[in-house]
Amino acid sequence: FLKTPQTIGVTCVPFSGGQPKGGVDDGPVEMIRFGIVDQIEGMGYDVSISDGMDKYRSMRPASDPPVGKLKNPRYVSLAARRVADQVRAHCASGSLALTLGGDHSIAMGTLVGSTAVYGDDLCVLWIDAHADINTPATTDSGNLHGCPLSFILGLCDKQDHSADDGLFGWIKPCVRTDSLVYIGLRDVDSGEKAILRKHGIKAFSMHDVDRYGIGRVVEMALDHVNPERTRPIHMSFDVDALDPSVAPATGTPVRGGLTFREGHYICEAVAETGCLVALDLVEVNPALGDPESLRQTVAVGCSLVRCSLGETLL
Amino acid sequence: FLKTPQTIGVTCVPFSGGQPKGGVDDGPVEMIRFGIVDQIEGMGYDVSISDGMDKYRSMRPASDPPVGKLKNPRYVSLAARRVADQVRAHCASGSLALTLGGDHSIAMGTLVGSTAVYGDDLCVLWIDAHADINTPATTDSGNLHGCPLSFILGLCDKQDHSADDGLFGWIKPCVRTDSLVYIGLRDVDSGEKAILRKHGIKAFSMHDVDRYGIGRVVEMALDHVNPERTRPIHMSFDVDALDPSVAPATGTPVRGGLTFREGHYICEAVAETGCLVALDLVEVNPALGDPESLRQTVAVGCSLVRCSLGETLL
Amino acid sequence: FLKTPQTIGVTCVPFSGGQPKGGVDDGPVEMIRFGIVDQIEGMGYDVSISDGMDKYRSMRPASDPPVGKLKNPRYVSLAARRVADQVRAHCASGSLALTLGGDHSIAMGTLVGSTAVYGDDLCVLWIDAHADINTPATTDSGNLHGCPLSFILGLCDKQDHSADDGLFGWIKPCVRTDSLVYIGLRDVDSGEKAILRKHGIKAFSMHDVDRYGIGRVVEMALDHVNPERTRPIHMSFDVDALDPSVAPATGTPVRGGLTFREGHYICEAVAETGCLVALDLVEVNPALGDPESLRQTVAVGCSLVRCSLGETLL
Ligand SMILES: [Mn+2]
Ligand SMILES: [Mn+2]
Ligand SMILES: [Mn+2]
Ligand SMILES: [Mn+2]
Ligand SMILES: [Mn+2]
Ligand SMILES: [Mn+2]
Numbered sequence: 024f025l026k027t028p029q030t031i032g033v034t035c036v037p038f039s040g041g042q043p044k045g046g047v048d049d050g051p052v053e054m055i056r057f058g059i060v061d062q063i064e065g066m067g068y069d070v071s072i073s074d075g076m077d078k079y080r081s082m083r084p085a086s087d088p089p090v091g092k093l094k095n096p097r098y099v100s101l102a103a104r105r106v107a108d109q110v111r112a113h114c115a116s117g118s119l120a121l122t123l124g125g126d127h128s129i130a131m132g133t134l135v136g137s138t139a140v141y142g143d144d145l146c147v148l149w150i151d152a153h154a155d156i157n158t159p160a161t162t163d164s165g166n167l168h169g170c171p172l173s174f175i176l177g178l179c180d181k182q183d184h185s186a187d188d189g190l191f192g193w194i195k196p197c198v199r200t201d202s203l204v205y206i207g208l209r210d211v212d213s214g215e216k217a218i219l220r221k222h223g224i225k226a227f228s229m230h231d232v233d234r235y236g237i238g239r240v241v242e243m244a245l246d247h248v249n250p251e252r253t254r255p256i257h258m259s260f261d262v263d264a265l266d267p268s269v270a271p272a273t274g275t276p277v278r279g280g281l282t283f284r285e286g287h288y289i290c291e292a293v294a295e296t297g298c299l300v301a302l303d304l305v306e307v308n309p310a311l312g313d314p315e316s317l318r319q320t321v322a323v324g325c326s327l328v329r330c331s332l333g334e335t336l337l
Numbered sequence: 338f339l340k341t342p343q344t345i346g347v348t349c350v351p352f353s354g355g356q357p358k359g360g361v362d363d364g365p366v367e368m369i370r371f372g373i374v375d376q377i378e379g380m381g382y383d384v385s386i387s388d389g390m391d392k393y394r395s396m397r398p399a400s401d402p403p404v405g406k407l408k409n410p411r412y413v414s415l416a417a418r419r420v421a422d423q424v425r426a427h428c429a430s431g432s433l434a435l436t437l438g439g440d441h442s443i444a445m446g447t448l449v450g451s452t453a454v455y456g457d458d459l460c461v462l463w464i465d466a467h468a469d470i471n472t473p474a475t476t477d478s479g480n481l482h483g484c485p486l487s488f489i490l491g492l493c494d495k496q497d498h499s500a501d502d503g504l505f506g507w508i509k510p511c512v513r514t515d516s517l518v519y520i521g522l523r524d525v526d527s528g529e530k531a532i533l534r535k536h537g538i539k540a541f542s543m544h545d546v547d548r549y550g551i552g553r554v555v556e557m558a559l560d561h562v563n564p565e566r567t568r569p570i571h572m573s574f575d576v577d578a579l580d581p582s583v584a585p586a587t588g589t590p591v592r593g594g595l596t597f598r599e600g601h602y603i604c605e606a607v608a609e610t611g612c613l614v615a616l617d618l619v620e621v622n623p624a625l626g627d628p629e630s631l632r633q634t635v636a637v638g639c640s641l642v643r644c645s646l647g648e649t650l651l
Numbered sequence: 652f653l654k655t656p657q658t659i660g661v662t663c664v665p666f667s668g669g670q671p672k673g674g675v676d677d678g679p680v681e682m683i684r685f686g687i688v689d690q691i692e693g694m695g696y697d698v699s700i701s702d703g704m705d706k707y708r709s710m711r712p713a714s715d716p717p718v719g720k721l722k723n724p725r726y727v728s729l730a731a732r733r734v735a736d737q738v739r740a741h742c743a744s745g746s747l748a749l750t751l752g753g754d755h756s757i758a759m760g761t762l763v764g765s766t767a768v769y770g771d772d773l774c775v776l777w778i779d780a781h782a783d784i785n786t787p788a789t790t791d792s793g794n795l796h797g798c799p800l801s802f803i804l805g806l807c808d809k810q811d812h813s814a815d816d817g818l819f820g821w822i823k824p825c826v827r828t829d830s831l832v833y834i835g836l837r838d839v840d841s842g843e844k845a846i847l848r849k850h851g852i853k854a855f856s857m858h859d860v861d862r863y864g865i866g867r868v869v870e871m872a873l874d875h876v877n878p879e880r881t882r883p884i885h886m887s888f889d890v891d892a893l894d895p896s897v898a899p900a901t902g903t904p905v906r907g908g909l910t911f912r913e914g915h916y917i918c919e920a921v922a923e924t925g926c927l928v929a930l931d932l933v934e935v936n937p938a939l940g941d942p943e944s945l946r947q948t949v950a951v952g953c954s955l956v957r958c959s960l961g962e963t964l965l
Contacts, residue, residue, distance in 0.1 A: 208650060208651060209650050210650075211650065211651060216651060219651065226651055228650035228651050229598055229650060230601075230602060230605055230649070230650050230651075232598070233550075233551055233552060233598050233599060233601075233602040234550075234551075234552035234602065234606075235552060236550055236552075236861075236862075236863075236864055237861050237862075238861060238862035238863060238864075278597060279597045279598050279601065283906060283907045284857055284860070284861050284907050285861060287858075287861075287907065288858060288861040288862065291858055292862075335858070336836060336837050336838075336839065336856035336857060336858050337836060337839060337844060337847065337854055337856050337858075522964060522965060523964050524964075525964065525965060530965060533965065540965055542964035542965050543912055543964060544915075544916060544919055544963070544964050544965075546912070547864075547865055547866060547912050547913060547915075547916040548864075548865075548866035548916065548920075549864075549866060550864055550866075592911060593911050593912050593915065
């Protein structure tokens with residue numbers, strides 16, 4: 024799917040509007056400071072970085088009252104739309120689109136961007152402790168980082184969020200429910216459970232990781248959305264999929280997560296398919312925890328990116 | 338086996354007489370303070386709690402010299418007999434009998450109580466770092482929390498503990514050796530090893546968990562005692578089955594135990610059978626370790642109970 | 652392969668010349684202080700200990716300039732040659748040769764010693780985060796603890812290290828590349844990767860441990876070098892194969908390693924074959940980390956030794 028020699032198009036999104044905790048907007052700069060760009064170049068890739076990383080902060084509207092329960096709806100919509108443009112540009116040029124967040128609401132943008140180029144053929148691996156599939160109707164908190172998939176899959180009732188001139192009207196359903204698969208779930212709201220069941224969305228919870236082992240889980244997940252390993256893959260990796268002992272500096276940690284090695288195994292196995300065209304690495308929050316927690320979380324985030332791009336142990 | 342709508346009958350046993358460390362008698366109150374009852378009710382169960390939780394403390398005899406090597410024999414016998422009555426009443430009423438310990442010697446009572454109702458049909462899952470199958474003759478320490486199964490299985494030589502008018506004569510052998518299976522063993526006395534071998538008792542040690550993975554181990558364990566998934570199950574869960582990094586606040590921690598997820602997997606898989614009729618959660622000792630260790634151990638204990646009662650990730 | 656009743660011949664090698672950090676030469680004395688000899692005797696073995704443990708320290712030449720990139724080449728060669736003599740004597744007498752390091756360069760000696768008795772029939776399990784297969788040409792650091800296998804397998808260009816009168820000329824190639832198998836690799840230099848590929852050397856990295864589970868990995872590793880379980884086994888266990896959370900006091904820790912249980916599983920499974928004739932336990936460095944890290948690392952090292960010699964959970 025990608026041009027040769029391979030290039031990586033990086034989109035940095037210092038954005039925290041999809042949830043209440045400050046600091047996650049410093050995720051991209053910390054990963055860059057840790058050397059992720061040099062590391063990727065050292066692997067032999069050409070790297071280009073989207074301009075205007077600073078603009079994300081200045082996009083926040085002066086006034087942004089809730090629409091229904093949704094918080095910061097205008098800010099999230101504006102930012103995600105800009106992300107979509109930048110990711111689409113990378114994909115259109117034949118680069119692998121790497122997006123460094125920021126909270127997970129930005130995936131509204133990354134998926135609109137990647138599907139604009141790859142269309143229906145694209146399949147999605149969502150690696151997360153959470154399902155992030157609340158609709159404006161089912162969300163309790165109103166935090167949009169818990170909702171991106173309901174927009175992308177077209178599960179929102181139009182009434183729900185169009186009160187203010189169709190704020191999210193630019194997001195057309197662009198991923199089919201059978202093109203999505205989850206790994207790592209362990210904290211799913213009851214409204215989300217109902218959605219997963221109703222639409223038959225395939226999800227491998229931590230229970231499945233225990234039952235089958237990570238090797239078989241990844242194989243089954245890929246078999247579900249990409250049986251021939253011929254479809255382009257967009258992997259959206261929330262670091263809170265990892266156990267808090269592995270990635271402590273994140274906003275909504277949940278016990279019983281992926282081990283260091285299981286997280287890396289997923290990335291290595293996806294890299295082996297040769298089908299990865301877009302990767303999101305989100306929810307690294309440098310403001311949470313002590314310096315060692317931060318260093319550890321940033322390091323593991325960068326390591327997951329490198330493994331997804333082909334770094335191997337042997 | 339149970340009535341519908343399902344009810345849970347809780348027996349709280351603030352008892353520490355089966356071993357030398359104080360504090361394990363505060364296990365039940367800490368789990369209740371953490372909200373276990375409300376949590377279970379929130380899952381849709383009716384909950385009834387046995388009266389007279391305070392009586393366990395006042396049962397301690399003024400004088401209770403050892404009988405042979407056994408320590409506090411009268412106190413253990415009195416308490417376990419009361420536990421047996423309370424658990425039998427819950428089982429007889431069609432409730433799932435949940436017993437919160439206290440040290441593991443109280444399982445003499447819980448198993449006498451559950452088998453009084455379910456008889457020979459009942460099978461037992463014993464989740465523990467230890468085999469708890471010493472006889473009065475093989476025990477080194479004389480702590481009765483290391484002995485309950487030898488009484489229940491009828492492995493004790495009558496001479497051993499009847500010096501004082503058959504102190505434990507009320508316990509008739511009530512579980513067959515092929516109706517018992519262990520998971521989690523890793524600290525077994527040589528006398529116990531000999532007993533396990535002599536009677537062909539099935540045990541999955543941590544070595545087996547490593548070899549086969551927890552998924553297959555639970556399946557093999559259930560296949561051994563409950564091949565058709567038609568027999569009622571009594572699960573006796575000692576929190577020291579978990580690794581000390583997961584459940585530090587317990588009296589006899591042993592390295593190399595079940596992970597957070599493996600422990601929960603066992604409970605989830607047992608819940609899926611629909612056969613659970615009695616559950617013991619024992620050896621939470623709030624007096625051991627710092628406040629965070631305590632909080633963590635109580636939290637994991639309550640979480641194991643909820644998962645055993647049907648809480649799922651998806 | 653061994654005489655009955657079985658005896659263990661212990662070689663203590665307080666040696667740190669194969670790498671730059673002091674302290675690893677105190678590994679043997681700390682394991683002995685922890686009671687490893689008594690523990691082994693308690694398992695029913697006769698134990699004999701090679702004389703002259705102190706001589707290793709006094710062997711350091713007054714002047715030992717690098718040969719090519721290799722550091723301390725004369726010292727390493729002298730020490731390893733003495734190790735070879737001691738290990739050969741143990742093997743020749745029918746004892747299981749247990750060598751306590753010291754850094755991993757001493758395995759040049761242990762393998763020369765064991766193959767002197769068992770010849771081509773011997774197979775080698777190398778448990779390590781690292782491949783330790785750099786040649787004098789490929790090594791970056793010049794630390795010989797990263798090179799022992801290239802000498803043993805005969806992969807070094809003679810020119811490389813013979814500048815000074817064939818310093819390592821006493822090491823004849825004594826293990827075939829298809830008689831060696833690795834478990835635990837996760838930090839392999841690019842030159843080493845090329846060597847592994849060129850010679851088709853079988854290696855199970857942590858990725859494989861994740862994919863297959865440790866049970867199947869050990870089985871596949873043994874099937875590769877010892878399909879009938881009829882060949883004598885030399886296991887060389889570097890404690891840095893374990894995760895740093897399990898064995899922190901070591902010179903070159905690498906994240907994502909074997910768990911406590913996986914490490915023990917390997918030893919237990921090797922013991923079960925009945926084929927173990929030589930065991931190295933290396934790279935315990937008491938000078939690194941706090942007292943608790945030290946205690947933990949020494950304890951796990953001794954525990955791995957006991958399990959390799961037949962200690963079981965049940
Ligand atoms: Mn999440
Ligand atoms: Mn997320
Ligand atoms: Mn126990
Ligand atoms: Mn117990
Ligand atoms: Mn190493
Ligand atoms: Mn090594």
